[in-house]
Every structure is written in structure tokens, then in C-alpha cells.
Amino acid sequence: MEIKVDIQKCTGCRICKNVCMYDAIEIVGKKAVINENCVFCSACIESCNYDAIEISGLIASEKDFSDYSGVCVYLETYADKIIDVGFELLSSGRLLADNLGVYLSAVLICREEPKNLNKVFNYGLDKLYLVKSHIFENNLDDIFAKALVQVINKYKPEIFLAGATMFGRTLIPKVAAIIKTGLTADCTALSIDTGKKILLQTRPTFGGNILATIITKNSRPQMATVRPHVMEIKISNNIDDKNGGKNYSSEDYKSKIEYIKLDESKFKTKYKLINIEKETEEKINLNDYDAVVSGGRGLGSGEKFAMVKELAGLLGGVVGASRAAVDSNWISYPHQVGQTGKTVNPKLYIAIGISGAIQHLAGMQTADIIIAINKDPNAPIFKVANYGIVGDIFDIVPKLINRIKSGKTLI
Amino acid sequence: MIEKIRIIVCIKQVPAVMEIKINPETNTLIREGIENIINPFDTYAIEEGVRLKARLIALKDNSFDVEVIAISMGPPQSVEILREAISLGIDSGVLVSDRAFAGSDTWATAYTLSKAIKKIEGWKIIILGKQTLDGDTGQVGPELAHILNIPFIGYASKITEISRNKMVIKRLMEDRYETFEVRLPAAISVGKDINIPGIPSLRGKMKSRSAEIPVWGNEYLGMEAKECGLNGSYTQVIKIFTPEHKHETLMLSGTPDEQVSEIYSKLKELNLI
Structure with missing residues (x-):
């Protein structure tokens, strides 16, 4: 080579x-x-x-993948509910499947049937493989991987997608390694090369400064994890017209569900889960909220985060922070947005006193609407913002809080 | 006989991505003058390796001895970060380098690293940074652990217990902390919440200068050509491009009250309030 x-x-x-x-x-x-x-x-x-x-000097290998067909999506659950990225994957999986003219299937591995299970059929899903067992009480990647591998090896989808959640990014590499196929992490765009009928997997690298399009060369399925909140949720037009094009009855659902039986005795985990500490009063799952309000170095102290928290609360959102604020111990690490923290994709991102170092931008620049408030007119954050205010955050933010409060009471 | 317990820290040399500037006119990256550094998350892995060694030694169990080894896979210049790791308290380094390994995707990287690790007697704990600055995938850890048939705990934020046979690890998921017990050997990946990396000691610096760092090529690891590098990779990059930033920034002018009013009406308009 x-x-x-x-x-x-x-x-x-x-x-x-x-x-x-x-x-x-x-x-x-x-x-x-x-x-x-x-x-x-x-x-x-x-x-x-x-x-x-x-x-x-590349070694050519022409393998026959004709027995692989269809797009399959992994539906991750948390607290007995399918999490949103599952619906995003179904929407985007449907488009890919239509492009290839193949079926869309999904795999669900759960302890109990999720409360929002019926929702999956709104996205043009053709088949749901449901694996239900008490052994899946906790997210232990080794037994989940084993179950996923069984489904994939049996039904042989040509494309397999999963959410790039923390669990997904631990579980799916294991699945890919067992199956011995390629895996592209954290994709933000997927499309089909219609000529070659292969999946084009696009993802940010180098801190979001470069996008790379990747293909799976000589193995199947073509596997990718997809960043949450990126793919648009789209109710499918393909919904059965039996009920006036609206919804299936529960009888219709049943015909689309295939229950997968497992030999539970063969599912041994290497992990002993000792404890789970759930989110208490503090909201730390930044990706669960439509609004993220972040504070940075400009705040000057931990106490000043109070106004950031208040604004976030008024917007029904969550508090984020720049690395500078976290490194100064003004707020804890789970709130950090950016390359060494979390990547968020909310409808609204408000940056307060954040200059916008490239590492921070990498974690938030795909938000729908970005509002930046900073005293420095040359702060790089303004380059990615939709709306910018150059001014004193200690003047602007309390005013905005009051404005929203008075607006609320007027209604 | 004294057992040799070896802690392996996997590190990678990456371009200092955070120093990249973008040419605002052409929307292209300005790469000049970007230095190569230890992947930032790997500095936490190095520190944790050094700390775990100290904790194991503090058990004062004479039946084993502990050594912490850094492995890096990459071009010959990666030897620099192995020397840096030694200055930070790592006992010795191994460079896994061969032209045949170039172009490895996460799978081929994990496979090659597994071959190297299997050459090291007594490996028990493998520590990686949770992802790299350049590739950003976080896949090598779980793939490597699978190949070695050992448990993998990603995003470790604290090792609450360590002994010669097991570890108790607390990790941070999106909205919760999970604590696991695993038997050794095991692999973990770490982020910045696990420790505060130390600075090179004078003794470490001296040691790093004179340290012999072996280079393991494919002749030593003995992989087939089709198993390594681009040929051993399941994925391939076919296109690289710079994202377009198409939007315009509207700077709000006027007095603070006017600015706030305008923001408020925008938020209303967009149904965000």
C-alpha cells in the first residue's frame, strides 16, 4: 500500500x-x-x-452482499421509553430505505414494552424486532450487543443505524467488532449513492472544522451512529390507509411486530452494576431540553450563574457552560458544552459572556437559533450567532429575565 | 514468584485542533503553525495510569509489582509524546509504527493495538482517553476491549476501588452516574473529570530523554497485509470538505432596553417563549 x-x-x-x-x-x-x-x-x-x-497497492476484494437488504434502526430506551433519537433514526431510515427501495425495520431491546411503543409506527416502519427480557433491566453493553448481533445476523440489513448517545457509542462499536464490519461514529448526514447503492456517512471531525464522508468498503451491514437532534423527525406518508391514512389500530401493530426469543442462560454479563445515581434537582442532561443557556468567563464568579439558571428556568431549558467556567469551578463538568464537554443541538442556545473559542463552537454551532451576549464586539461567538448583543451581561440578562417574567404575567 | 501487573495507557499524537483558525474570506482552515500534541483526553489517561500504579503499590502487597506503560500507534514522530508521557510518570513507552499501519480506521487501529498489547506480559488495566481530538470517534476503546475479550467502561469519572483483581468504576452518563465493578483485566476510557493531570517532574524529564523506546513494526506484530492499515479497515474516507456557514448574524443595536425588547420579540416570533 x-x-x-x-x-x-x-x-x-x-x-x-x-x-x-x-x-x-x-x-x-x-x-x-x-x-x-x-x-x-x-x-x-x-x-x-x-x-x-x-x-x-490496495487489496481488492469483491464480496457478494446480495443477501443483505433493508435499513434497520436501533431504538434505545431509557426509563421504559424509546428515546427521541429513535424517532429521528426512523425518519431518516425511511428516506434511505425509500431511496434504495427496501424495507425499514427496527430493533428494540427492553425489559418492559416501552410506554411510547406505538409511536414507532408513525414513521413508515415495516417490521419491529422486539427482544423483551428481564435481563435487559440495565444498560449493560455486553448483553445488549449479543442480542443485537443475533438480530443483525439473522435478518441481515444492509444498513444499521443507532443513536450516538453515550450508551450507543459504547454499545455499537462492540456490535460492529463482533460482526466484523465498519462503523462510522456520530454522523450528522446520511445519504445513498444511488449508482453504487451504498451509504454515504458524513460526520464532523477536527472539532467540527472539517466534514468527512465515509463509506463501508467490504463488509455489511454499513453501520453508523447518528448524532441526536440532527435528523428531522418526519411522520411518514406511507402510513397505511386502512384508517384514513392516520394511525394503525393495535391489531395492525401486532402484525408488524416480531418477538425474538432468546436463550437467556447464554447471556452472561461481565459487569456488576452496583449503583445508579439519577439526576436529582440539578438538570444535567443537556440534550433533553429545547433551550440551553450557557455562561462563560464573562460571568466572573460562580454566584453569577444564578442569573443564567434563572433565564434557563424561564425558558424551560437547562444550564450550560464554557470550559473556562467549569475550569474555574463555577459550575460542574456535566454542564460543559464543547469539544471536551458535551455536544448540544437545541432549538435555542444563549451564550452569556462566552467568547466562543473554537472548542466551544464545536459543541453548539448546530443549534437552530443562537443568541450571543458579550461585551467584546470581536468575540468569535458572534460569527456563529443569529442574534448578537454587544453589551454588559449584568445589565442585559436581568433585563431580559424581567421582560420574560412580565410577558408571562401579562398573558 | 512476583507477579508483574502492567497498566497500559494508549495515547495518540494529534494536531492541536483548537489552534486552528479559519480564513473568514475563503472559509478554509489555516493549518500553518499547528503543532502536534498528546490528545488532550490522553493526558488524563496518563495521569490515571500513574495514580493507579501508586494506589496498587500503596496496598503493600509483596506478591506483585506494578509498571505503567504507554503505547502509541502512529508515524515515527509520535515518539515525542511517549517521551512526554515518561516525563509525566509513565515507566516506559512503546511505539507501534509501520507504513503498513497507515490509514487504519478505528477497527484496524484497535486490532493492531490488541496485537501489541498481547506482546506485553501481565497487562491488566488498559486506559484510553474517551476520544481523540482529530477523529473524535471514541470507538477504539470498546473495539479494543472486545478483541481482547475484556470488559470496557467508557467515560469513567472515578476509580473508587482498585485491587489486583478488580476495579470499581463510577462513570458519568447523560443524566446519571453509574457505578460498576469489573474483574481485571479490564479497559476504561476517561474524560477530564477523572483527575487533574500533573506536570513533568525533573526526574521524569531526565528519564524521558534517555529512555529507550522500542518501535514495533509489523515484522514484530506479524499481521497479514490485508489485516492492517487501509487494507485492514472496514471504512474509508472518500471526501473531506469544510462546512459552509450560510447564516448571517444580526447584531442588535440601540439601548440595552431596546436590545432586550428586540430579543424578546424574536423569541416570541420563533415560539421559543
Whole structure:
């Protein structure tokens, strides 16, 4: 395996050198030379206007994947409910399945049938594989992986999607490793190359500064975890018209559910779960809320987070923070938004006294509406904001709180 | 006979992504002058490795001895971060490097690392950063643990108990802490809430300069060509591009009261209040 520059074609234009993240290209005598730092990321190949860079020596393997068909989605549950990312995956899975002209199926592994189970049929789901057992009381990745592998190996979907939640990002790599297939983490866009009938998996890398499109070469299923809150939830037009195109009756549901039986004695876990401490008064699941109100260095002290909390409360949202605020011990780490904290995707993000270092932007720039309040007009946060206010946060924020409060009482 | 317990810390050299600037006119990245650093999450893994060793030694059990080894897979220049790890208290380093390994996806990386780890006698605890700054996948840990057939606890925020046979680990999930007990060998990944990384000691610095760091290539690990690097990878990058930021920022002017009023009506308009 080798990466080579065709010196006949290379013009020494330096574009490839500029795109290389790994210092792997030098220009010697007006020609590009690739050195040992190269990690075969292919950025230079993509960038070259003269098709002068090529990887050779790849071992070709033409496998037959004709027995793999359909799109399958993993429905993660928490507290006996299917979590929202499941519906997002069903919506996006339906589009992919329509594009390929194949079935959409889903796998649910649970202790009890989730309270919102019937909802899954609003998205054009053709088949639900339901695995129910008391052994799935807690999210233990090894036994969940085993159950998922059984379903995947039996029904052989060509595409398998799961949410890039913390559990998903631990569980699915294990599943992919058992099946021996590729897995792309934390995708933000999925589409089908209709010519080749393969899944194009796009994800942010380098802290969201670059997007990479990835394919699964020689194995199936093509597996991806998908970032929550990115895919649009879309009720399917394909809903059966028996009931005037609206909903299924519970009898209709039953015909679409296939109960999977397991030999429970073969499901041994390596983990002993000792304790779970649930969220108490403090809300820390930043991805559960439509609004995130974050405070940063500009707050100056932990006490000042009170106004951030108050505003978040009024908006029915949750408190976030920049790394600077967390590192100063003004607020705890579970609130941190950004590259070394959480990635959030709310409808509304308000940044208070946050300058907007690139690491922070990586964690919030995909929010629908971003409002930034900062005293520095040149703060990078304004580059990603929809609305910006240059001003004193200690003046603006209390005023906004009062305005919302008085607005509420007027109604 | 004295048992040798080895703690393995997996580290990666990455470009310092946080220093990247974007050229506002062309919307392209300015990469010049970006240095290579230890993946930030791996610095917590190094510190935890050093601390776990100290905790095991503090048990004063003469039947075993503890060593903490850093492994890095990457191009030859990754030797720099192994030296840095030694200056931070790691006992020794191994560089897994071969042109044949270039282009590895998470699976091929995990597979290659597993081959290297199996060459180390007495490995019992494997510590990784929860994800890398460049790839950002967090997949190598769980894949590696699967290949080695050991439990994996991701996002560990505290090791509450450690002995020669087991660990009790508390981890932070989206909205809850979970505490697990696992038997060793086991693997964990860590984030920044687990510890505060130390700084290099003078002794560590001296040691790091003279440390011999072996380079393990494929001749030593003995993988088939189709198992490593791009050939051993199930996934492949086919396109890389810069995201477009299409929106415009509306800067609200006027007095603070006017600005607040305007924000308020925007929030109303968008049904956010």
C-alpha cells in the first residue's frame, strides 16, 4: 500500500500541502513529496486539481452482499421509553430505505414494552424486532450487543443505524467488532449513492472544522451512529390507509411486530452494576431540553450563574457552560458544552459572556437559533450567532429575565 | 514468584485542533503553525495510569509489582509524546509504527493495538482517553476491549476501588452516574473529570530523554497485509470538505432596553417563549 504523487501531473501548487493536517507533505523542487507522517486520510487526493495523488497497492476484494437488504434502526430506551433519537433514526431510515427501495425495520431491546411503543409506527416502519427480557433491566453493553448481533445476523440489513448517545457509542462499536464490519461514529448526514447503492456517512471531525464522508468498503451491514437532534423527525406518508391514512389500530401493530426469543442462560454479563445515581434537582442532561443557556468567563464568579439558571428556568431549558467556567469551578463538568464537554443541538442556545473559542463552537454551532451576549464586539461567538448583543451581561440578562417574567404575567 | 501487573495507557499524537483558525474570506482552515500534541483526553489517561500504579503499590502487597506503560500507534514522530508521557510518570513507552499501519480506521487501529498489547506480559488495566481530538470517534476503546475479550467502561469519572483483581468504576452518563465493578483485566476510557493531570517532574524529564523506546513494526506484530492499515479497515474516507456557514448574524443595536425588547420579540416570533 502506497500513496504517490505523479510528478508528471504535479504542478507544485501547494494546495495539498495546505490541506494536510499531519505535516506529511513537503514541496521539493516544485513537486509535492509525501512523507512518513501520512495517515492516508485522503484530504490531499480530494484537494488536488490535477489528479496527481493516488493510493496504490490496495487489496481488492469483491464480496457478494446480495443477501443483505433493508435499513434497520436501533431504538434505545431509557426509563421504559424509546428515546427521541429513535424517532429521528426512523425518519431518516425511511428516506434511505425509500431511496434504495427496501424495507425499514427496527430493533428494540427492553425489559418492559416501552410506554411510547406505538409511536414507532408513525414513521413508515415495516417490521419491529422486539427482544423483551428481564435481563435487559440495565444498560449493560455486553448483553445488549449479543442480542443485537443475533438480530443483525439473522435478518441481515444492509444498513444499521443507532443513536450516538453515550450508551450507543459504547454499545455499537462492540456490535460492529463482533460482526466484523465498519462503523462510522456520530454522523450528522446520511445519504445513498444511488449508482453504487451504498451509504454515504458524513460526520464532523477536527472539532467540527472539517466534514468527512465515509463509506463501508467490504463488509455489511454499513453501520453508523447518528448524532441526536440532527435528523428531522418526519411522520411518514406511507402510513397505511386502512384508517384514513392516520394511525394503525393495535391489531395492525401486532402484525408488524416480531418477538425474538432468546436463550437467556447464554447471556452472561461481565459487569456488576452496583449503583445508579439519577439526576436529582440539578438538570444535567443537556440534550433533553429545547433551550440551553450557557455562561462563560464573562460571568466572573460562580454566584453569577444564578442569573443564567434563572433565564434557563424561564425558558424551560437547562444550564450550560464554557470550559473556562467549569475550569474555574463555577459550575460542574456535566454542564460543559464543547469539544471536551458535551455536544448540544437545541432549538435555542444563549451564550452569556462566552467568547466562543473554537472548542466551544464545536459543541453548539448546530443549534437552530443562537443568541450571543458579550461585551467584546470581536468575540468569535458572534460569527456563529443569529442574534448578537454587544453589551454588559449584568445589565442585559436581568433585563431580559424581567421582560420574560412580565410577558408571562401579562398573558 | 512476583507477579508483574502492567497498566497500559494508549495515547495518540494529534494536531492541536483548537489552534486552528479559519480564513473568514475563503472559509478554509489555516493549518500553518499547528503543532502536534498528546490528545488532550490522553493526558488524563496518563495521569490515571500513574495514580493507579501508586494506589496498587500503596496496598503493600509483596506478591506483585506494578509498571505503567504507554503505547502509541502512529508515524515515527509520535515518539515525542511517549517521551512526554515518561516525563509525566509513565515507566516506559512503546511505539507501534509501520507504513503498513497507515490509514487504519478505528477497527484496524484497535486490532493492531490488541496485537501489541498481547506482546506485553501481565497487562491488566488498559486506559484510553474517551476520544481523540482529530477523529473524535471514541470507538477504539470498546473495539479494543472486545478483541481482547475484556470488559470496557467508557467515560469513567472515578476509580473508587482498585485491587489486583478488580476495579470499581463510577462513570458519568447523560443524566446519571453509574457505578460498576469489573474483574481485571479490564479497559476504561476517561474524560477530564477523572483527575487533574500533573506536570513533568525533573526526574521524569531526565528519564524521558534517555529512555529507550522500542518501535514495533509489523515484522514484530506479524499481521497479514490485508489485516492492517487501509487494507485492514472496514471504512474509508472518500471526501473531506469544510462546512459552509450560510447564516448571517444580526447584531442588535440601540439601548440595552431596546436590545432586550428586540430579543424578546424574536423569541416570541420563533415560539421559543
